[in-house]
Amino acid sequence: MYLLQVDFKMEGPFGEEMANSFQELARSINNEEGVIWKIWTENEETKESGGVYLFQTKESAEKYLTMHTARLTSFGIRDIRGKIFKVNEALSTINHAPIK
Amino acid sequence: MYLLQVDFKMEGPFGEEMANSFQELARSINNEEGVIWKIWTENEETKESGGVYLFQTKESAEKYLTMHTARLTSFGIRDIRGKIFKVNEALSTINHAPIK
Secondary structure (H helix, E strand, C coil), X not given: CEEEEEEEECCCCCHHHHHHHCHHXXXXXXXXXXXXXXXXXXXXXXXXXXXXXXXXXXXXXHHHHHHHHHHHHHCCCCCCEEEEEEECHHHHHHCCCCCC | CEEEEEEEECCXXXXXXXXXXXXXXXXXXXXXXXXXXXXXXXXXCCCEEEEEEEECCHHHHHHHHHHHHHHXXXXXXXXXXXXXXXXXXXXXXXXXXXXX
């Protein structure tokens, strides 16, 4: 399993307004290849937002990151930081990680 | 709920050797205040490692990040990047996020 972590600077919206603005986008993510789940992240104080995703394969994580970076850029978002990691399943299992 | 994302440069160990080396540390993390789960992350190609954690409160995430940064530094690890985000629960729920 592979984890994709993305974060970037954003002026908003945050909170409930963010949830209302991106519901359709969120639903579309369920149809992307290899996505198991996504946690949507936000920090109104530092004006940052992002997401942490679990993927079935490295290839699907890479493909999504390329598409998502282009989409964020088209929204005017800059300073996008995306990283793909392998999940260490033995250690994560000790810490009750949601990877099964 | 709050998400803590930490990553840093590391020369290893990775994979099974990493799992063997940090089992005791992983077990101790279950006793830290407010930790719900941790996913252990690694990238042998880029020589990076880290973790993504779900916390019950912002305060417990901040306290853990301070302690963990000091611990990593004591291991000789530099370029530690730790970020705390609020979880957007409405959007994350659409994407099957493991936050309940």
